[in-house]
Amino acid sequence: MKRILITGASGFIGSFMVENALSKGYEVYAGIRKTSSKQYLKDKKIKFIEFNFADNNNLKKIFSNFKKQNIHFNYIIHNAGITKANNKQDYFTINYQYTKNLIDALISTNSIPDKFIYMSSLAAYGPVQKGKNLIELTDNPCPVTSYGESKLKAEKYITAQNNFPHIIIRPIGVYGPREKDFYLYFKIIKNHLQPLIGFSKPKVSFIYVKDLVKIIFTALESDVTNKAYLVSDGIISNSVMLGDAIKKQLNKKTVKIRIPIGLLKITAFFLEPIFGLFGKTPTVNFEKINELKSSWVCDIKPLEQDFNFKADYNLNKGIYETTQWYKKEKWL
Numbered sequence: 001m002k003r004i005l006i007t008g009a010s011g012f013i014g015s016f017m018v019e020n021a022l023s024k025g026y027e028v029y030a031g032i033r034k035t036s037s038k039q040y041l042k043d044k045k046i047k048f049i050e051f052n053f054a055d056n057n058n059l060k061k062i063f064s065n066f067k068k069q070n071i072h073f074n075y076i077i078h079n080a081g082i083t084k085a086n087n088k089q090d091y092f093t094i095n096y097q098y099t100k101n102l103i104d105a106l107i108s109t110n111s112i113p114d115k116f117i118y119m120s121s122l123a124a125y126g127p128v129q130k131g132k133n134l135i136e137l138t139d140n141p142c143p144v145t146s147y148g149e150s151k152l153k154a155e156k157y158i159t160a161q162n163n164f165p166h167i168i169i170r171p172i173g174v175y176g177p178r179e180k181d182f183y184l185y186f187k188i189i190k191n192h193l194q195p196l197i198g199f200s201k202p203k204v205s206f207i208y209v210k211d212l213v214k215i216i217f218t219a220l221e222s223d224v225t226n227k228a229y230l231v232s233d234g235i236i237s238n239s240v241m242l243g244d245a246i247k248k249q250l251n252k253k254t255v256k257i258r259i260p261i262g263l264l265k266i267t268a269f270f271l272e273p274i275f276g277l278f279g280k281t282p283t284v285n286f287e288k289i290n291e292l293k294s295s296w297v298c299d300i301k302p303l304e305q306d307f308n309f310k311a312d313y314n315l316n317k318g319i320y321e322t323t324q325w326y327k328k329e330k331w332l
């Protein structure tokens with residue numbers, strides 16, 4: 001039986017990875033922290049490891065103890081990370097420094113897995129560049145947010161290691177059950193409003209969480225190593241199409257309102273410090289606004305060629321399943 005460790009297991013994407021790994025018969029170790037919720041980690045077969053990624057000694061101790069017991073992780077998916085923060089430094093501490101600490105601990109305790117998957121983000125590459133139609137692997141990465149910069153820095157640390165078999169996954173916006181940012185858009189649409197950002201109509205793709213997890217496990221189980229992939233469903237959409245798909249599932253009529261970028265920035269200007277008082281970051285924040293005004297569509301040919309990838313979910317099917325879940329859980 002293959003043994004897998006998934007960090008950030010308590011989160012949206014991590015919890016789906018855990019479920020998938022269990023269904024494939026893996027021995028699953030969920031990497032969490034003391035304060036993490038186990039709401040989606042109820043299966044009795046899950047083994048838990050509490051990490052403090054800030055503490056190098058704690059990390060080394062954990063992996064040395066496993067080594068002593070002859071427990072080797074075939075696979076590690078390092079998925080823990082933050083997508084929102086009140087200050088730039090937090091992105092670099094959690095997304096870069098903690099990734100570095102984990103890798104250093106694995107190397108120093110001679111615990112390198114057969115394959116290490118790093119959950120980066122398309123933000124590490126930045127949006128479609130001027131004069132281009134798609135984000136491609138051959139582009140020079142050009143992140144427009146601190147989030148993207150922190151992911152890129154972590155990627156660079158991984159690729160600089162010798163004999164460290166890895167795959168880097170760079171997903172576009174991920175949606176699905178349990179997700180809390182797209183969810184706000186569902187709630188607004190339920191109230192008959194369909195806000196659209198700015199006056200242009202940037203092209204975007206998305207990826208349904210189960211398609212993302214499918215790619216990750218195919219990559220994990222393949223012979224491919226030391227490669228990076230841009231990940232989306234390969235379908236070119238836009239925010240109007242997203243809103244329309246949600247509205248159809250909710251069976252609501254909406255009023256479309258165009259919100260100027262300047263107004264969003266003013267909103268973020270007020271919201272960020274207020275949320276900051278409670279240690280939180282609003283969905284409308286300066287980093288997000290930087291991303292929202294650009295086009296985000298990427299070349300997924302390498303995924304198709306290496307893994308025969310074809311998305312099982314288009315926007316309508318994914319939004320349908322997500323809506324059903326939000327309704328069942330009384331989120332909507």
Ligand SMILES: NC(=O)c1ccc[n+]([C@@H]2O[C@H](COP(=O)([O-])OP(=O)(O)OC[C@H]3O[C@@H](n4cnc5c(N)ncnc54)[C@H](OP(=O)(O)O)[C@@H]3O)[C@@H](O)[C@H]2O)c1
Binds near residue numbers: 010036081122175
């Ligand atoms: N969602 C997207 O659209 C998207 C797109 C591209 C890439 N990604 C990447 O995918 C990964 C998972 O994202 P998600 O959307 O599932 O986010 P999420 O629901 O917020 O989950 C994040 C996970 O990381 C853990 N984590 C956060 N800070 C940590 C820390 N300081 N120490 C240890 N663990 C920590 C969280 O633990 P707690 O439960 O204890 O907070 C949680 O398990 C992230 O690396 C993110 O950058 C996400």
